[in-house]
Structures are given as structure tokens and as C-alpha cells.
Amino acid sequence: MSDHKLCNLSDIEDGNSAAFTAEFDGKTNMVLAVRNGERVTVYLNSCPHTGAPLDLNEGKFLSRERKYIICSTHGALFKIEDGYCISGPCRSSSLEAVPVTIKNGDVLIL
Ligand code: FES
Numbered sequence: 001m002s003d004h005k006l007c008n009l010s011d012i013e014d015g016n017s018a019a020f021t022a023e024f025d026g027k028t029n030m031v032l033a034v035r036n037g038e039r040v041t042v043y044l045n046s047c048p049h050t051g052a053p054l055d056l057n058e059g060k061f062l063s064r065e066r067k068y069i070i071c072s073t074h075g076a077l078f079k080i081e082d083g084y085c086i087s088g089p090c091r092s093s094s095l096e097a098v099p100v101t102i103k104n105g106d107v108l109i110l
Helices: none
Strands: 004-008 017-024 027-036 039-044 068-070 077-079 085-087 100-103 106-109
Touching: 004 017, 004 027, 039 100, 039 106
Parallel strands: none
Antiparallel strands: 004 106, 017 027, 027 039, 068 077, 077 085, 100 106
16 A cells, blocks of 8 residues: 555644545545544544444544544443553553654555
8 A cells, every 4th residue: 555645634634633534545434534633543443342433423423532542332432542441441551553654744555
């Protein structure tokens, strides 16, 4: 896979999250993205607990204080920086990271 544009950086509010679909690995994938300034972390939108999407409200992936990614189904909490689950039924597992880079204001899937 190489350089598929996911979105513009400005499509994700700073300090917040958004949902996208993206073509890579030969299929359409649901992903979630969290932005912190010029940094964006992207994961497959699939909870390690059941495989369900994490957002019951589309695009809302962050806990109330915006410190963790939260699964709305059973409340698992994941670290934003590496997707590691610190609490909930899938504790100690991780979200699957999607490597991205930012170029000229575009978020590109590597
Ligand atoms: S489906 Fe995500 S915590 Fe159960």
C-alpha cells in the first residue's frame, strides 16, 4: 500500500476524533483518526473485544476528558498514542494501527 489520501488535516478538529472509510489492503476499511495539533493517529474502527465499530455516535471516539479512545459498546479505554487497552473487557489488547504521514496538509496512509 502506498500514499492513499485519507483526508485533509483540517477535516479533523484539533484535539478531537473523526471516522473515515479508506481503501487499502484491497478492501474498504473503516478507520478512526485522532488529531493533536500536527499529529494524527489512525486505527481500524474495530474493537478488539467483538470487532464492532467503536463509535455508536459516528465520529465520537474520545472519552469525556478526551484522554482516551473509548469503545461505546462496553466502555473499553485505549491509549490514544498506541491504541493499547488499559481498561475494559479487552484489557491488554490493542487497536490495530494504520500508519499515516502528513504532507502538505493531507493525511496520507502509508
Ligand atoms: S465491543 Fe468494544 S468493549 Fe465490547
